[in-house]
Amino acid sequence: MSILDGKKVIIIGDRDGIPAPAIEECLKGTGAEVVFSSTECFV
Known part of the structure; x- marks a missing residue:
């Protein structure tokens, strides 16, 4: 059981x-559900 088990996650990468x-990829074994994933450019 993980702290993220059953949680919905939003990922914003750089x-x-x-x-x-x-x-x-790192969150795959935690039981978290990724609902949004995006890589942005912060300038």
């Missing part, structure tokens, strides 16, 4: 930092 797909 183009020059950690992109959203990498964060999403």
